[in-house]
Amino acid sequence: MPPLIFLLAGAVFAQGTSEFVLSGLLPQIAAGTGVSLGTAGLLTSLFAAGMVVGAPVLAMLGSKLPRKQALLAFLGLFSAVHVIGALTTDFPVLLATRALAAFANAGFLAIALASLPAFVPADAVGRATSVLLSGVTLACVVGVPAGTVLGQYAGWQAAFWAIAAITSAAAVALTPAKFDNPPVTSPVYREWRVLAQPRVAATVGKGVLVNGGTFAAFTYLGTMTSPAGWVPVVLAMFGAGSFAGVTIAGKAGPGILKAGTAVLTAGWVAAYFAAQSLPGLIAAALLTGAMAFGAGSALIAAIVTSAGNDAPRVAGAIATTAFNLGAVVGPAVAGAVVLDAAHARAAFWVSAAFTAAAMFPRVKK
Numbered sequence: 001m002p003p004l005i006f007l008l009a010g011a012v013f014a015q016g017t018s019e020f021v022l023s024g025l026l027p028q029i030a031a032g033t034g035v036s037l038g039t040a041g042l043l044t045s046l047f048a049a050g051m052v053v054g055a056p057v058l059a060m061l062g063s064k065l066p067r068k069q070a071l072l073a074f075l076g077l078f079s080a081v082h083v084i085g086a087l088t089t090d091f092p093v094l095l096a097t098r099a100l101a102a103f104a105n106a107g108f109l110a111i112a113l114a115s116l117p118a119f120v121p122a123d124a125v126g127r128a129t130s131v132l133l134s135g136v137t138l139a140c141v142v143g144v145p146a147g148t149v150l151g152q153y154a155g156w157q158a159a160f161w162a163i164a165a166i167t168s169a170a171a172v173a174l175t176p177a178k179f180d181n182p183p184v185t186s187p188v189y190r191e192w193r194v195l196a197q198p199r200v201a202a203t204v205g206k207g208v209l210v211n212g213g214t215f216a217a218f219t220y221l222g223t224m225t226s227p228a229g230w231v232p233v234v235l236a237m238f239g240a241g242s243f244a245g246v247t248i249a250g251k252a253g254p255g256i257l258k259a260g261t262a263v264l265t266a267g268w269v270a271a272y273f274a275a276q277s278l279p280g281l282i283a284a285a286l287l288t289g290a291m292a293f294g295a296g297s298a299l300i301a302a303i304v305t306s307a308g309n310d311a312p313r314v315a316g317a318i319a320t321t322a323f324n325l326g327a328v329v330g331p332a333v334a335g336a337v338v339l340d341a342a343h344a345r346a347a348f349w350v351s352a353a354f355t356a357a358a359m360f361p362r363v364k365k
Contacts, residue, residue: 050102
C-alpha cells in the first residue's frame with residue numbers, strides 16, 4: 001500500500017476526531033458559550049448535515065483544481081476554522097466554524113476517495129478504502145477519548161487546538177506528494193448521470209441504508225449503558241470493532257458484500273437481546289461495530305469502483321454523501337422510535353430494519 005494512503009488516513013483521523021469528539025464536550029461548550037445543552041447539540045447535527053451538502057458541492061468546486069491543491073486547500077480551511085473555534089466563546093461563530101469544517105471534511109474525503117483508483121490497482125481499491133476509513137475508526141478508538149479527556153482537563157478549546165495541529169501536520173506532510181489528475185473530458189456536472197446506472201444506484205442505496213443502521217444504534221449506545229461510568233468502555237469497544245471491521249473488509253474484498261447485510265441484520269437483532277446486560281452490551285458493541293463498518297467500508301469501496309470509470313471526479317463525493325446521509329437519517333428514525341432512555345435498545349430494531357432493507361435490490365454484476 002503506498003505511504004500516501006496512510007498519510008491521507010492520518011488527515012481523516014483528525015477530521016473524524018473533530019466530528020465525534022464534541023459529544024463528550026457538550027456540557028463544557030454549553031457552559032463556555034452560554035447556551036443550553038440542547039442548543040449545543042446543534043454543533044454535532046450541523047456537522048453531519050454539512051457533510052451531506054458539502055460532499056457534492058465541494059467535490060465539484062474542488063474538481064476545478066489539481067487534486068493535491070484541492071486537498072491542501074481543504075486541510076487549510078479545516079485547520080483554520082478550528083483555530084477560530086478555539087478562540088471564540090460566541091456560539092453563532094462556533095456554529096459557523098462547524099459548518100465550514102464539515103464542508104472542508106466532506107470535500108477532502110470526496111476527493112481522497114476519488115483519487116484511490118489512481119494510486120492502487122483496481123483489485124486493491126477496497127483495501128485502500130479500508131485504510132483511508134481506518135482514520136475514522138481510529139478516531140473513535142483513540143482520538144475521541146483522548147480529545148474528551150484533554151477538553152475536560154484543559155478546556156474544550158484545547159481539543160480544537162490539538163485537531164488544528166494534527167491537520168496542519170498532515171498538510172505539511174502531504175505537500176511534497178505527487179498526484180495524477182484525471183483528464184477533463186466533459187463538464188463535471190455531467191458525471192452525476194452515473195447515478196442513473198442501476199448498479200451504481202443500487203450500491204449507493206445500500207450504502208445509505210447500511211450506514212443509517214450503523215448510526216441509528218451508535219447514537220444510543222451511551223444511553224443504553226448502565227452504569228454511566230461504563231459509557232466510554234462501550235463506545236471504545238464499538239470503535240475497536242469498527243477498526244477491525246474495516247481492516248477485515250479491506251482484505252476480504254467485494255466478497256464480504258454477498259452475505260454481509262444478512263449477517264449484519266442478524267447481528268443487530270442479537271444485539272437487542274444481548275444488551276439487556278452490561279457484558280452482553282459490551283460484546284454486542286464490539287461485534288456489531290466490526291460487522292457494520294466492515295459492510296459499510298466495502299460498500300463505499302464498491303461505490304467508488306462502480307462509479308469511478310464514468311465519474312472519476314465525483315465518485316468520492318457520491319460515496320461520502322451516501323455514508324453521511326445514512327448518519328443523518330438513521331439517528332433521525334431511531335429518535336422517533338426511542339421514546340426514552342428505558343427504551344434505548346429499540347434503536348437496534350431500527351438498525352436491523354435498515355440493513356434488512358439493504359438486502360434488496362441485489363447489486364448485479
